[in-house]
Amino acid sequence: MRLVLASASPRRLDLLARIGVSPDAVLPAEIDETPTRGELPIPHARRLAAAKAAAVAQPGEITLAADTVVAVGRRILPKTETEAEARAALRLLSGRRHRVHSAVTLVDAEGRARQRLSSSVVTFKLLSDDELSAYLASGEWQGKAGGYAIQGRAGALVRALSGSYSGVVGLPLFETRALLRAAGYPLG
Numbered sequence: 772m773r774l775v776l777a778s779a780s781p782r783r784l785d786l787l788a789r790i791g792v793s794p795d796a797v798l799p800a801e802i803d804e805t806p807t808r809g810e811l812p813i814p815h816a817r818r819l820a821a822a823k824a825a826a827v828a829q830p831g832e833i834t835l836a837a838d839t840v841v842a843v844g845r846r847i848l849p850k851t852e853t854e855a856e857a858r859a860a861l862r863l864l865s866g867r868r869h870r871v872h873s874a875v876t877l878v879d880a881e882g883r884a885r886q887r888l889s890s891s892v893v894t895f896k897l898l899s900d901d902e903l904s905a906y907l908a909s910g911e912w913q914g915k916a917g918g919y920a921i922q923g924r925a926g927a928l929v930r931a932l933s934g935s936y937s938g939v940v941g942l943p944l945f946e947t948r949a950l951l952r953a954a955g956y957p958l959g
Contacts, residue, residue, distance in 0.1 A: 841917030891934025
């Protein structure tokens with residue numbers, strides 16, 4: 772049974788390897804990830820995961836796609852592309868709780884789509900100017916939702932996590948494994 776990962780994320784590949792899954796192909800979906808007007812974080816994550824899977828899915832294959840959204844209340848934080856964006860996101864997250872929503876969509880060989888969602892609460896410590904500058908200097912924030920990567924240096928800035936660590940990284944493994952199993956994908 773051929774498995775296609777609709778993501779260019781090396782983190783998602785690494786996470787799949789942790790559960791003994793190696794996709795047969797990696798085909799990143801090219802979709803517009805801009806939130807629609809008034810779109811809330813959970814519907815946004817769900818919509819993007821579904822759109823990525825649909826963009827890549829082929830009959831006879833299993834396609835797996837995911838999207839991770841960092842949210843402060845109703846506000847969706849962007850994947851930071853500039854240091855100024857990362858600084859603004861991290862200042863917003865400093866000393867407060869936020870939510871990370873990771874939606875996973877699997878399209879099975881018959882074209883049926885199933886989806887699961889993982890929501891976690893992450894609490895950052897109050898960041899000093901030196902801590903913020905050091906993290907920004909690392910460059911680790913580039914292209915990351917909310918401007919941080921919990922699996923890297925930012926892990927030391929997280930005071931508390933309630934939920935799925937792998938979901939915050941970008942692919943909730945419990946939900947992913949359940950979807951793969953439901954689709955009949957062989958798991959160890």
